[in-house]
Amino acid sequence: MISIIMGVYNVENYIEECINSIINQSFSDWELIICDDGSTDNTMSIINLFSKHDSRIKVFKNNKNVGLAKTLNNCLEKSTKKYIVRHDGDDIMTKDRLKIQLTFMEKNNVDISGAGAYLINDEGKVWGERFSNSKPMEQECMLTSYPFIHPTVIMKREILIKVNGYSVNNQTFMRLEDYDLWRKLYKINVKMANLNEKLIYYREDEDAYKKKKKKYRLQEFKARLQAAKDLNLPVYKRVLCIKPLIMMIIPNFIVKEIKKILKK
Numbered sequence: 001m002i003s004i005i006m007g008v009y010n011v012e013n014y015i016e017e018c019i020n021s022i023i024n025q026s027f028s029d030w031e032l033i034i035c036d037d038g039s040t041d042n043t044m045s046i047i048n049l050f051s052k053h054d055s056r057i058k059v060f061k062n063n064k065n066v067g068l069a070k071t072l073n074n075c076l077e078k079s080t081k082k083y084i085v086r087h088d089g090d091d092i093m094t095k096d097r098l099k100i101q102l103t104f105m106e107k108n109n110v111d112i113s114g115a116g117a118y119l120i121n122d123e124g125k126v127w128g129e130r131f132s133n134s135k136p137m138e139q140e141c142m143l144t145s146y147p148f149i150h151p152t153v154i155m156k157r158e159i160l161i162k163v164n165g166y167s168v169n170n171q172t173f174m175r176l177e178d179y180d181l182w183r184k185l186y187k188i189n190v191k192m193a194n195l196n197e198k199l200i201y202y203r204e205d206e207d208a209y210k211k212k213k214k215k216y217r218l219q220e221f222k223a224r225l226q227a228a229k230d231l232n233l234p235v236y237k238r239v240l241c242i243k244p245l246i247m248m249i250i251p252n253f254i255v256k257e258i259k260k261i262l263k264k
Contacts, residue, residue, distance in 0.1 A: 002030040002098055003079035003157065007071035008089035012041040014203065017124075019050050019057070021092045027099040032057045033075040034089075038065035043089070069166040069177035076157075076165050084160055088151045092120075092201040101154045104195055111190035112155040114148035117202035130202065132194035139186050142179075142227045143240040147192060150178035152200055159190055174219045183227040220244040 004022060008015060022032055034057065036044050044061060051057040058078060062071060076084065083105065087093065097115075104113055114136070119128040136147035163184040166177045185192070224241040227233075 001081055002027070002083045002085050002102065002154075003075075003081040004030055004032045004085045004087050005072055005075035005079060006032065006034045006087050006089055007037055007068050007075065008034060008039065008043055008047070009037040009065065010039045010041045010043060011089035012039075012043045012046060013122075014090035015043055015046050017092055018087070018089050019047070021095075022087070023050075023054060024095060025093065025098045026096050027102060030056060030085075030098060031079070031081060033078050034059050035071045035074045035078075036061040037068070037071045038062055067168070067173045067177075068175065069168045069172040069180075072177070073165045073168070076160060079157060082157060083154055084157050085154045086151050087200070088203075090203040091151050092124075094199050094201070097199040100195070100197060100199060104193075105154055105156075108193055109191070110193045111159045112148070112153060112185060113193045113195060114154075115152040115195040115200070116198040117149050117152055117200045118198050119204050120201045121205060122203070124201075126201070129198060131196065131198075134194065134196075136192040136194055139231050140233055140237065142182065142186070142231065143224060143233065143237060144243050146179060147182050148178070148194065149202065151202060159185070163188065171219050171223050174216050176219060176223050179220075179223055179227070183223075183230060186227075186231055214248050217244040217248045 019032070034047055036047065047059050051059045060074060060078065062074065083102065085098065085101070101113065101115065114132040116129065116131040118126050119130055120126050130149060132149050132152065133141050133145065133147045141147050166172060167180045167184070172180050221241060221244040224244070225238065228238045228241055
């Protein structure tokens with residue numbers, strides 16, 4: 001029923017807990033397809049140990065590092081189930097994640113849905129929460145944010161195949177593969193929805209916003225502008241696409257204070 005696709009790279013410190021959270025799911029009709037993107041640590045050794053004891057776990061390895069978009073497409077090619085679930089090698093599923101999301105998809109007959117997440121740091125400590133867009137069908141969210149938290153989504157495989165999976169280009173190589181996918185799905189008017197429940201523990205540094213380099217911000221700006229054009233969003237609203245450029249020039253300490261205010 002469910003193919004879980006996961007591209008991994010140097011996650012030896014987290015992959016064991018990640019896979020155990022999948023094995024311990026209350027829903028068991030799944031296959032886990034892992035593609036290692038050229039890890040240089042012990043990630044592959046740990047994964048191979050799991051695959052020897054559970055035939056549902058299928059492991060592949062890229063000959064060289066090719067980026068997440070291409071790696072996920074490799075996983076997609078190997079998938080055999082009706083639904084595709086995204087997950088990352090350093091994240092953790094709540095026990096009923098698959099059961100809850102599958103029930104939601106079947107009940108509402110949507111093409112793609114996401115959920116909320118607990119935010120954890122490198123030590124696994126919960127430091128915050130994040131929720132998916134409450135109205136993902138509103139395309140204008142693409143001007144300033146995202147409709148889904150990428151590693152929380154579940155999609156009909158046929159829909160993902162219809163848009164040729166993830167695009168592989170300079171933008172997606174800079175970790176905009178999810179944003180580009182949402183753009184393509186909006187263009188074919190798929191049915192989207194989100195759950196309010198938090199279904200994964202999503203590993204993200206509390207100061208992650210500091211780590212995005214200027215070249216990433218520039219690519220994000222270009223991607224948002226292109227999406228606005230492709231989706232025929234109002235011209236007068238496209239000025240909102242400059243958000244990544246603003247983030248480039250605002251000092252980090254100001255961004256941090258703004259985030260504190262928004263959390264209150």
